[in-house]
Amino acid sequence: MIAELGHFALVLALVVALIQAGAPLVGGLFNPSLMRLAVPAARLQLGLLSLSFLALTYAFAVSDFSLSLVVANSHSAKPLLYKITGAWGNHEGSMLLWTLILAFFGGAVAFFGQNLPDSLRARVLGVQGLIGVSFILFLLLTSNPFLRLDPAPFDGNGLNPILQDPALAFHPPFLYGGYVGFSIAFSFAVAALLEGKVDAAWARWVRPWTLAAWCSLTLGIAMGSWWAYYELGWGGWWFWDPVENASLMPWLLGTALLHSAIVVEKRGALKRWTLLLSIFTFGLSLIGTFLVRSGVLTSVHAFAVDPERGIAILGILTFFVAGALLLYALRAPNLKVEGIFAPVSRETALIVNNLLLTAATVTVFVGTLYPLALDALNGAKISVGAPFYNLTFVPIIVPLLLLVPLGPLLGWKRADALGASQRLFAAGLAALIVGTSVAVWRAGGPWGAPLGIALGVWLLVGGFADMAYRIRLFRGASLMEALRKAHFLPRSIWGMTIAHAGIGIMVIGIVGISSWRVERIEAIGPGDVLQIEDYTLTFLNVGSYNGPNFTAERGEVRVEKNGREIGIMRPEKRFYKVSSMPTTEAAIYTTGIEDIYIVLGDATGTGTWTFRAYVNPFAPWIWIGAVIMVAGGIVSLSDRRYRVGAPVRAKAVEETAEGIGA
């Protein structure tokens, strides 16, 4: 009954989405008052899809095995948390979540967008509704989650055990929050083209939505990477796997969009480019969905398993991107060009940022799709991995990172490059000192490592150069006065500084683990010792225990550093009965600076077990950096300029902040 309710709500949502799309986009041409329908439709749409999703979640939570989706992906012995998260741990459920988040963003515009001009808001919701129509149709026609099974079996097939993990359980909602959140930028771009007007106000509305989506995507990618690090048992954090690339591409282009929208807001320049970026960022989100959902990635032939699904998403993708580009071609030339600037200016710096991010996106795009193309052309099977990206992505992204601290120091319109560089003297000095010390300290390591660490320090310290200048720290102002000034800086400045410093921390993490990881694989018996770096690992014993839906072998390893015991680590091998699948649970001990990472391997039959141990210097900084970047984004979102629902009241304050604001 509950499932039928969910199914019915989904069908109703389709009807409402048709109204949400049709009334403003088509009806508005004949009778402008029809456009007012968009707002209530978007709210109703959100309600109906929430109901539908709740119904599916309920079916998973109570293990309703009359639904074929629940049978295929759940089991009564699973912990409740994973029963619930299992609702989106499969194709149909995750697409329903996708559609729900789409409606959520539409609903957010309907609820909080009172400050938008009515026609713009109606058109944005109309485009959003059109995307909704296509995805609800996709759900109902090719991937209906509410199909019944008769007779219902007694139990289900279980969820893939490696998905039964807290980080991965919440990875898809955040990832989709990012993918789908960029749909708002897309809808705003299409609506602006329909209106024929792009101005500072438009950019001011687009930015917070894009920023929110970006935060969500950053967190989603970081969670996925963290999961891969601790769950897959070989201590890697990024594999350049096509599925990861599918989420990295919209992230890179979305980052470019965040920055180019600033130029539109502040200077009225880069309008057309920003519109294009909005279209392509969402296009890449759709490509990401297509790549992951169609199965072309894991297997070119799985495409044939679900031809209608892959082709349907490809059709949706083509329709929206081609349609938006056509509209762009027709309308963009009419946009008024404004904002003249000198070659050395903040505008130019942001253009360079955009160019490099776009170039980086192109290299990832080629690396991800080239194997597919080659296979289709002549059947040759290749894999493109880290060596390719080290040769292409890294040389493009390093100059970008080098320029990050400089950009904010350049003034709009015309800037003094020399003066700006002088303000970075402290950051340069810090980078030089740390880089040299690292070169001495790790003399035997790769030559690039000290340079990489220096780059991280440059970003970290350089991020604060702009702020130190603004609050006149060390330049005549007393510390108290400087702090008082810091307190009154716009939140967006704080956000930017924090986010840029976050990149620095992440770079240090990446350089550390890539350059100085130490690996040791040995077969040892109880009582034996494995020495790795400064750590002495003593293998004590292996015991077994029963989990809720698995049995496990658990090793105990005593860890000592320079003779002082710092703890017992317990790596596990689990065996999930329902799906008869073993998994590896690595034991990780982190000092905050480096991780000790132990994996229990197989028994060799002679009383010893294979152990794999790593010391991963600076590994935790990768995710700490990512979280700091997200924190920066959130701080920036809380800037009073963007505060939802308070646009009018803030207006007076905003004008005064404009003088200092970026």
Place this chain on the structure above:
Amino acid sequence: MTRKQRRATLIGASLAILALAVGLVLFALEDSIVFFYSPSEISERGVEPGTRMRLGGLVVEGSIVRGEGTEIRFDVTDFAATIPVTYVGILPDLFREGQGVVAEGMLSPDGGFSADTVLAKHDENYMPAEVADALKRSGNWQGDGEAPHSETYGQGAYP
């Protein structure tokens, strides 16, 4: 600078960066990609020892031998040809006899294959597409229809 010159500079800079990206991509595609071969293709195409490649096929039943310490040996077959593989390390969770596997490494001069990475998909029913394809080509595909694929967010072929 006039407006026109400014625009020309901007377009020039954009093209330069684009050209750089394309150049890097072409250069990298030349020598950083890894080809995939089945055991029978290795002799057909005359793959040289020392070339980095991926080998895919089924693990021969009963062929796993644990050597000194952490060394492991097993045979990979596509039923037309079989190649002995040596690997030092911990095999992936889903590595099993009779199941599909992909090994990355290089051929040694004696005709064996020394792998530094062994990949098996994180799904018990999974058959790497390349392996399924190779088996079909050699006429030994046992499954019905197409290769199954899983819903693990495609978290691909990790070791």
